[in-house]
Amino acid sequence: FCLCFELLLFSLLCCLCFLDSFTVSSDVSFFLRLRFSAVFAVVRMSSIESQMEPLTSGASNRIIPLLKAFRGSLIFVYTFFLSFLLFVGRNRNRVAVPGSPKRNLKKRWLVREEEDTFRRRALAQDVGMGRDDGCCRWNTSIFYGVRNNALFCRSWFPVFGDLKGIMIIIHGLNEHSGRYAEFARQLTLCNFGVYAMDWIGHGGSDGLHGYVPSLDHVVADTGAFLESIKSENPGIPCFLFGHSTGGAVVLKAASHPQIEAMVEGVILTSPALRVKPSHPIVGAVAPIFSLVAPRFQFKGANKRGIPVSRDPAALVAKYSDPLVYTGPIRVRTGHEILRISSYLMRNFMSVTVPFFVLHGTADKVTDPLASQDLYNKAASEIKDIKLYDGFLHDLLFEPEREEIAQDIINWMEKRLCNSI
Template sequence: MSLGEMEMDQLTSGASNRIIPIFKTLRASLIFVYSLFISLLLVILPRRRRISSSNAVAAPPSSPRKHLKRRSVWLIREDEDTLRRRALAEGLEMGNEDSCCRWSTSLFFGVRRNALFIRSWFPVSGDLKGILIIIHGLNEHSGRYAQFAKQLTSYNFGVYAMDWIGHGGSDGLHGYVPSLDHVVADTGAFLEKIKLENPGIPCFLFGHSTGGAVVLKAASLPYIERMLEGIVLTSPALRVKPAHPIVGAVAPFFSLVAPRFQFKGANKRGIPVSRDPAALLAKYSDPLVYTGPIRVRTGHEILRISSYLMRNFKSVTVPFFVLHGTADKVTDPLASQDLYNEAASQFKDIKLYDGFLHDLLFEPEREQVARDIIYWMEKRLASNMGQVNILW
């Protein structure tokens, strides 16, 4: 086995690939489950007071100071981690500013007032054709898409990219997503802000993997769809299933009683996400990429949004372009085909890349994938121009 093959075998990731081993470890965690169940019963069931025959002695209440101290220590650690990641995000080189492209970073406060880290790239000259807003995948961050963004600016597209909560330079515990619906709402709020700041400029949403699921759900909301010219989905997480049906029953319980809990066996060897060994090494040596075991709530949220989308393919009406590698073992390319077949959208396209893996924009053919996306957006804009001409 070559060194490159060894690296690709060890450096792996992916939403569904990590969810499955999480719940396999439940077989060896029955004592933990039982303990949680008993603890929950003790909290829910009313406590009986023990009164002696002579005097009623009330147990002293637990000190609220101890509880607050424990909580404050946890919050301090989370804030310190956020500041550390934000400093790394600010210091990340996004390419030299030249006569063709300028880039910047900023903070956007989401619907729950969380500070979300934002990057932007814009062409220096020429008329702006449109704006693409990038929503990254699980455990990664917006800075990974700098090369794609610069390619877009060379075609006179502006680019914004937003780190979700718990990712990149944004607020939150690293790798922890309390609700993907919050990410959907933040995406809509950020799109609205961009539309206000760029009146008359067509906007597209781009989502990769779990980010693709977020974008598709966001675009299913009428007020968000009205602001969009279309969406682009690469390797979307549309059919993520647990290893066993019982997982669907226990996942909601675990996500409530131990949402931040990490299964230590959930981040071992798995499935490569790119055929480029250098791209894999760069991804998993990046300190802003979360490589720890997936957290229980995060896994449950992926299962939940995937299940919702699968039930609602027929109600999709937004113009879209879905791209998927046929050799992807992290998310299901057949689910992308089902989306294309079942969606009610009048303007829709699909491209399946033979033999490609999960991270399409980090495959050896990444520039061609990017050009396919750019050409689709140009085709979409041209179709709208044709509609305007017919109306006039």
């Protein structure tokens, strides 16, 4: 295992040398010399062991295990020390040179990212937000998150009648808030207001498209967004809605007592609660590669070929939408999904917020049995689950989307009646 890990470290070093425009620092040179000296020492001990194998004396039987133990200890010490050098010592004594290839490359990358953000924000502004039938009014705005990122937001409100409550929509991975315009319209017809926020790296928000540096940042942004909405609409009951990875974000946000106290309940559709890597090795190396090459696109984890709706028109609309990220998942983003789902699985019994979880039994993206486990294990006094036989991942884009939306509205109205 240590030798395999050492080989992985050596491969990462080569990647880092490439990222440094083939400029090898003194730390890296020292690393290479130490690496080859370690290999020489291990090979030398292996040679000694092989020479002693033919011996039949009791002394050799005692010495060989000692040599093997010493070799294992040496490999462990070298591996630990090389890890320290690789991740801590690389930047020691490094002088930033203005106009260096690395700095110019980073500057060009930031310019490209900003240009892409402006392009996506312009597209987000042009997304249709409803029918011109006079039943609701809508608006777009920019909300600044906890890290001062500009996050693109939408809102829909009924034109007539008293407001029953407000739903805050947190979309799923790779999509955007504009996809929920029809769902928002159905909510406004029942006198619910709707707010929706694009994550960082999604829709019209700041960041590289499809890249999420930390889902904890999305959780924090969700909490801050909710607090802002509550301050603008005092006395109006609020619900949090999350789809897929957005469901995981909402559930983790609602695990904080101050957030739970601000909502009447949470609604989760196809939540990402038990996400497994495509291969155990992927799960083992993901934390390391998410640090070394976080924006790298990992084609092995791309699930685009998996159907998410039984409505062909909905599939065409999704994958032809320029605001929907359809490229391979980025390493850091994938690692963050594994991390948040693992956290939630360990803390099902700590969930106390009222919730309604909906899942299709034929979902191939997220696990419907994990939703059942959440329902069985959660400590919430008010909890409901509905499994739709044969339905796929994007429940609100299935042919029966209006019936599913009505199930959600009925649950919200029931919660409001019980809380009076």
